[in-house]
Amino acid sequence: MAVYKALTVAGSDSGGGAGIQADIKTFQELGVFGMSVLTALTAQNTNGVHGVFAVPPEFVAQQMEAVLSDLGTDAVKTGMLFDSSIIRTVADKLKEYKVKNYVLDPVMIAKGGAPLLLEEAVAAVKEYLLPLSTVVTPNLPEAEVLTGMKRIETIEEMKEAARILHEGGALNVVIKGGHGTGPQVTDLLYDGDTFIEITADRFDTPHTHGTGCTFAAAIAAGLAQGMSVPDAVKQAKAFITAAITHPLGIGSGHGPTNHWAYNRCEK
Ligand SMILES: Nc1ncnc2c1ncn2[C@@H]1O[C@H](COP(=O)(O)OP(=O)(O)O)[C@@H](O)[C@H]1O
Numbered sequence: 001m002a003v004y005k006a007l008t009v010a011g012s013d014s015g016g017g018a019g020i021q022a023d024i025k026t027f028q029e030l031g032v033f034g035m036s037v038l039t040a041l042t043a044q045n046t047n048g049v050h051g052v053f054a055v056p057p058e059f060v061a062q063q064m065e066a067v068l069s070d071l072g073t074d075a076v077k078t079g080m081l082f083d084s085s086i087i088r089t090v091a092d093k094l095k096e097y098k099v100k101n102y103v104l105d106p107v108m109i110a111k112g113g114a115p116l117l118l119e120e121a122v123a124a125v126k127e128y129l130l131p132l133s134t135v136v137t138p139n140l141p142e143a144e145v146l147t148g149m150k151r152i153e154t155i156e157e158m159k160e161a162a163r164i165l166h167e168g169g170a171l172n173v174v175i176k177g178g179h180g181t182g183p184q185v186t187d188l189l190y191d192g193d194t195f196i197e198i199t200a201d202r203f204d205t206p207h208t209h210g211t212g213c214t215f216a217a218a219i220a221a222g223l224a225q226g227m228s229v230p231d232a233v234k235q236a237k238a239f240i241t242a243a244i245t246h247p248l249g250i251g252s253g254h255g256p257t258n259h260w261a262y263n264r265c266e267k
């Protein structure tokens with residue numbers, strides 16, 4: 001049996017809905033062996049982020065070395081990276097180990113408003129990580145910050161943002177439409193040549209905690225298994241749509257998505 005492996009480099013969400021925990025659950029559900037490098041611990045639940053404890057960059061490097069020098073990986077996904085020293089460390093290790101299939105989820109702010117990336121670190125994301133990425137997956141506010149565009153709402157504006165991020169070095173760009181409005185939610189994939197719109201009905205629910213993490217981890221899982229980028233993104237969209245439309249209803253705030261749903265619930 002071939003064993004495909006994926007590594008997430010991200011923060012811990014003690015509530016289990018986002019971050020490392022969402023990524024590992026997604027890898028497991030999609031048949032990929034999951035490994036993790038922690039960049040920060042968050043004291044977090046469905047009501048928000050109550051504390052952040054960043055991991056020293058030297059220890060982030062030590063974790064990456066431990067995993068990559070022994071197990072190796074078929075894909076890497078990064079999420080919460082918090083500051084520029086962690087970003088530079090991660091970029092150095094991705095280059096040192098010649099990582100292929102790198103999914104960059106440029107996590108900036110949790111849904112409750114807590115910063116998961118310091119402002120000083122935005123330039124480092126663009127300079128060090130974007131050029132290494134196979135796929136970058138910003139939501140609309142993150143795409144505004146990364147491109148400098150004042151407003152990204154329409155499909156034309158999403159296309160313009162995708163072009164800028166592709167020029168910035170990403171091989172493929174997915175602009176996620178979850179923060180938009182309207183009865184449908186469209187994610188836009190751009191490979192420097194063709195635009196593909198991937199659309200689903202917008203599901204009316206407060207339980208969308210960890211959607212971006214789960215979606216990016218699912219892309220990484222597909223790439224780890226040798227899928228093309230469009231196929232991996234389409235599978236990820238089906239995975240997150242199932243997870244959102246079969247909510248678990250746990251916690252008193254914005255609850256987690258259902259990582260079992262893709263395999264266990266009727267589509
Ligand atoms: N209410 C919703 N109904 C259906 N799909 C959604 C909904 N909200 C987000 N999604 C999907 O979840 C994924 C993550 O999107 P988004 O919420 O924009 O990211 P983030 O969690 O990074 O803010 C995307 O594929 C998006 O289309």
Ligand SMILES: Cc1ncc(COP(=O)(O)OP(=O)(O)O)c(N)n1
Nearest residue numbers: 011018019110111209210211212213
């Ligand atoms: C530890 C950690 N990492 C990332 C996030 C953000 O996750 P995301 O999928 O963007 O979901 P929301 O926070 O927007 O619900 C996080 N909260 N914690």
